[in-house]
Amino acid sequence: MADILAAPQQAERPGKAQGKIDHAMRTLGLISVAHWVSHFHLLVLPMLFPFLKQQLGVGYVELGLALTVFAVVSGLTQAPIGYLVDHIGARKILLLGLTVGGCALILLGLHLTYTSLIACAVLLGLANSVYHPADYAILSAHMDEARMGRAFSIHTFAGYFGGAVAPAVVAMLVTLVGGFGALIAAGAVGPATALLLIAGQVPEAGTAKHRDAGGAAKPSIITPALVVLTVFFMLLSLSNAGISNFGVVALMSGYATSFPTANLALTAFLGASAAGVLAGGFLADRTTRHGQVAAICFAVNAAIVLAIAAFALPDAVLIAAMTAAGFLGGVIAPSRDMLVRRAAPPGAAGRAFGIVSTGFNLGGIISPLLFGWIMDQSAPHWVFGLSAVFMVLTVLLAPITERRTKD
Template identity: 75%
Template sequence: MADVLAAPQQGKADSTLRTLTGISIAHWVSHFHLLVLPMLFPFLKVQLGVGYIELGFALTVFAVVSGLTQAPTGYLVDHFGARKILLGGLVLGGLALMLLGLHLSYASLVACAVLLGLANSVYHPADYAILAEHMDEARMGRAFSIHTFAGYFGGAVAPAIVAAFVAIGGGAGALIASGAIGVLIALLLVAMSIPDAGAHKKKPGAEDAPKQAVITPALMMLTALFMLLSLSVAGISNFGVVALMGGYGATYSAANIALTAFLSASAVGVLAGGFLADRTERHGQLAALCFGANAAIVLLIATTTLPGWVLTAAMTLAGFLSGVIAPSRDMLVRNAAPAGAAGRAFGIVSTGFNLGGIVSPLLFGWIMDRNAPHWVFGASVVFMVATVVLSLLTERRERAATV
């Protein structure tokens, strides 16, 4: 992190460190909160007397609400300021979980999912608006990579933390404690004096500058790119274990080791991708190269039965490459965002993630119900190839627009 924070003036370096640390912690909370409800499904099933379909419906509600509110939240970020919206999201998500813990019912669960969806829509527009405005230009890719890594880490440690909370205070106590983390982090960011960002911070002469449209062809292509990226890895992340067991004869232990290797390598790849993103302006080509290689690896997994250690090695490399492109993906959005509209730009394209989150469980669940586990990886290859093509087209459009 020291290389990311290096700056000519000590005061600026300290401010950059404080900003990057605070925003990364907020992103950690967002991914942690994403997994709190799924980790507590066994408890909620018993306490609420419902089935997994009803519990899954709550997650669908979350995804739909988050998807519908990403773009409007981006407007709020640019209009009212990213800092206020980010703090509000942390508090809202925290209170949603705490209230569910205090009043357990299925209606409360659905209401909690709605509020968590609203809270989740805050993080990408607000986080990226603040980072884009306050990080050093030459180290922007690495700043984005640290921010993304913090989110991955939040998801990685969520099962252990929630399990510890359950052991101490039961399921309801785990909900309350998990929610309290969001509120406490909001207070921490206030104490850290996290800076603001947004179009409301007018610079001299900005009033006379012509307004630019936010919904541009480039951002629409990037929204599709984000959806394809989500679909490319969602099948492996969510259905990889059952696919490997059902179609490749892998044991439960071996399949879990392979998936853990994939997810862990993704987090490491994000950090490596930050350095690469700062050393090139051809972010679309970098993303295409990594996902092209990734497609070849996943195609090998889809079409052959590999020995356990070879499978784990292939999944590790595939995960690493999928992580490498994340900072370049974010740089593509930042470069395509009109001046003063970073919040709206990231809000719009992040909708693609939510669309992928809505479609992927249905698609890959249908594939498994059709007893075609190889196509969990095969469909991922198709989405990866489409991602390669769209990455190149997106960069070509951006370069044509700047000529």
């Protein structure tokens, strides 16, 4: 990994160069672990829905409300947290987020009521709003510019991996220590990771000492570029959410796909997305045309998903198409992050990533209702059809994001 993270060192002493490499590797490793925790914690409550339903005596609508509360709180607090990152420091905010999110699950395991579930969802939403502003502020300040895309891709991959292993880890915890113990153990990961970051001396970013002290007037953070990128992030979320959340049931009900095949197709889609993220990091470091990369990938992706929507593909072809769609969707993630970094005013990386990440939360609020309504209308083909529409809109918007970031 050292050759990925190290900067060119033509004029530096070997010891100093190696010190920079070690610092970059340690920083990226620690921040990636924190991002793993964020995606892991996202799925703890959904994976425990059967246990929570039995213990609380409520329906899935009430349990779903907790996820809606989580999404709303996370969406409303992303931008304010970004402001705190830039003014208080990303390190402090990140450690606080890990601790709050973990303690929320621990307290729910110790005192399980429906009211405490909603309170836990509020705290988890607040904690979730920390990761993007704090993580990207630290990476932007401490990674080598020539390897920034690859650093972003490794960070994003760690998050994907956290989500991928969450079902298996939670299931194992339930088997070993029961539902209450699973909540406590999963929560304990947060404070433990905070201690790991402290021991590993994760660096600071976003405080006054890291900002330009030239005395110039601070630029407005609500720029046209960031507004466009927020819409761009929302469209990305909407284009992916329908397939991720409703793809299996849509394939089964609309195309007579068997449950094992539909599950395998979704697994291929998600796994290829993670692989695409890593490939996209190398691509992002070799071009400045990040908007064009996103547009090309999503144009091809839209064609693939439209074919899935329009035709009952043979199982092998369906799995191959879902794999290709997932890979292309992952490839654009580092370029997407590079667009935000380039659009951020000096000293405002935390706020910039906080603002645009609100687009993800908006997509997370809209997509369950929208695609759930589509399934209720017995129109499963439109799960893929509408996803393709959102991809086309993303293609149309991508060149505008690139032009805006150059302004």
